[in-house]
Amino acid sequence: MADDSDGRWSITGSIRVIGEEIAPTFFKFFAKLPKLAQRSIKLIIPFLFMLVITILPVDLDSQIKYALAVFVCISMLWTFGSLPLPVTALLVPVLLTFYGIFPTAEALMPFANPVVYLLMGGLIMAEAFRKHGLDRRLAYAIVSKSEGNLHLTLLTLMVVSAVLSMWISNTATVALLIPVVLGIASRAGEDKGRLSMQFLMGIGVGAAIGGMATITGSAPNAVASGLLANETPWTFIDWMKLGLPASIVILIISWQILIRAFPVGISFLELGAIKKELESMGPLRMGEKKTLFIFLPTVALWIAGADIGALFGFPASFMSAAIVALSASVLLFATRTLDWQDARTISWEIFLIVGAGLALGEGLDASGAADWIAGQLVSLTGGLSLIIIMLIVSLISVLLSNLMSNTATAAILVPILIGMSSTLMIDPKFLVLVCALSVSVSFITPIGTPPFTLIFSTGVLSRENIARGGLRITLPAVLIITVLTYLLVEFGLV
Template sequence: MTALLRVASGPSVGCIVGALLLANGVPFGPAYIAGLVAWMAFWWVTEAVPIEVTALLPIIVIPFSGIYERNALGETCAPYADKNVFFFLGGFGLGLAIERTDLHRIGALYLLRIAGRNGANVIGAFMLATAMISMWVNNTATTMLMLPLAMSAIAIQSDRRFAAPLLIGIAFASSIGGMATLVGTAPNIFFTSFLAKEGKSIDFLAWVYVAGPVSAFLLVGAWIWLVYFLFPVRRFQVAIPEEWLDEFRGRRSLSRDQWITLAVFLSAAMTWILKEPILRIASASGWDSVHAVLQRVEDPWVAMAALVTLLLVPFSKPILAWKDVEGVPWGVLMLLGGGLSLAKAIEASSLDQRIASVAAHFAGLHPWIVLTLVVAIVIAISELASNLATATALIPILSEAGPAMGIDQISLLTAVVLASSCGFMLPVATPPNTLVYSQRKFPAGDMIRAGFVVNLLAILAIPIAVLQLRFLLGNIGP
């Protein structure tokens, strides 16, 4: 398919979908928005144009839909400045500071010191370090931070078999680690934004309780599959670069900038984790003033407060300069805003209710079967589209379908969000996959074989975890 044909096929698909719905009695508003959904989904999956460009389509198309009676352009554009867009911006800032001060490298080096020279343990240490960083830093940035360390280790090994499991393990761990926290990856942040539009919220710790076990299971499962079955390296003795050993011996303590960055990072992380438990204690104890203040300390506020702090201190030479922030991937922020704008339009046009009525036909199936099918479909889509594009396309569509299928909304959307981060097979499925494959240290077939099994583990684990642990998500409300 030529580039021109791919570009033209997007609006063509949208027009066909909209026309078919109109012909079947669907009102103009929902039919128009359904056509836009089809158009954007086609461009996101085929990447006929950059996915960030696709995310700008709502601004151009939605004002003519008639779904907003007044200030149509303002209503369409407002989600691009949603508070959770700034949540992501603040998270990027924290990641930049960690990179600038080399905290990620220090953590990885200490893990390797503990792991020793056994091949399986070293790969496990790299994967654990990557996953831990990815819990707080963008998946792509995490992979870029870990790649230099990995390539240094690979360069001095005599056995070439070490490269494939190490690089693939880093890519997989970047995606898996990001699933575990609400700030770890863009689909999770989009999910919180979508819930906020519905008048609901999800507790940071509640998400960790549900997503954490899935993330841990997939991380351990991927490691075992890579180092014990697909690429047996458990008897391989790793040579550790001499400069790393020198760094171990020469390091006395953290620098001033590293201490400041670590303090800001830990303050943000502990606020995200402890805010809801403290809110409940304050409410139960009658501490009204404490409760009122903490209610205003929302997660995006914490992220932006951390970023502003890093831009200000130390006053003589701040950890981050504004030119560093200019390097933030603004396209991802536009993608997040575009998904929120589309979700708002789907709700305003009542398209979500029509989808829910169709989903009612699946009401007779067991919830586990329904969730397994949904997870498998989402993972298949995420192999071809980015995780954020997958989440932003599917969450608004499926938001009202859960109750109609006998599954509560939050459980279904949690499964969708987790599955959207599970594109493990194809080198083009995620930026981490693409980054490690671009090193040309293994054939694409190695990643496909590795990812196929990890995808199966995700299809098994996500429905079980969501159904068994969904009571932990019960702390959801206005």
């Protein structure tokens, strides 16, 4: 799950980096200000903008103007990191009701969107994996299959990272694999530096790519799915029809790119330690068995729940992904696979951020602001073919998500893209899906996503290493996402 939404991710770090290059005087001045002054400026500016838009004497429906004021304020707060992301999220229903865009119940309703409960189920399931060490066992088991072939080891590490992050937190996946990777690389003699770079990039990229495959894989997917479900029938399996092939293709290409971007002088590595570790784990323990016993049917029901439900004559909603996720969660607690103490460690703030993203989107939609922004954008892109517009959307999404939270990027862009699709009279899936997948491709900066920050913090990869390797993967990924989304939606396969 894209855990960029930890409440602390912001553009500030990137601005500092970019600032050194393009506007040194301003940023030096800003950096010299006392911390309190910096925080106050970052907090006041968004509300000033909101006020200015509110009172601006322009010929615009007041509801549209108010929704735009809220949108700009929240976007700036998320972008500057003026407040922790979940705190800004709490402000969304407050502002929507303040401006009369929604009554209280409607402003809060998106926080109970089924997709929020689907995410909750995914996080609780992930906690069971973590608690019982099933994630570690899976990692060691798959990596040991490479038999020491370096290229295969990289591929298996990327596959492990991708498979785990389809269901559990991207950061937790990377955190789990970093020590494993460094442990393997430390046995590579003089090549250990280059090899560890290759492996670290591999697990970071793998985690991000795996997160694209399912709705539960990444919070931006949940935001996009929640908003898309208001426009068109949209299920867990619908997402996988695009997310999974996109993940597989990008993973294979990234693997080849990383081999070339970080060449290593050796071709074989001793994996005895990994095998020893796996042996020391012994057979599956009871906690692991119970987790698998609940996890595997859950995945099956997420994928084919509608058909299975129809077979047994269950109401259709009973087999919806969110209800399946909640049922699985109850089972995990009922079978004592987890206790409530374990649930306390879950990153609950993600639900606020996803809920706020959905509320903001619905506010923009209901007020007509999304259509208004879309109209302005359409006039700018007039005459361009759909695939070029999709490519532009993908590039903008990648750029923004390298500088700020992926979830916030999706929350800001998706409502606009839905409005734009309506103006262009095209299926919203074209633009929404391309955006939702592209925000996961933030490999260029160390602050693009927490997994990359964690990787950067090992001190093995420099900013330049990440930018060089990341950019080589980002550009083909953008093309693949755009073309694959276009083809699958155009031919009605998604």
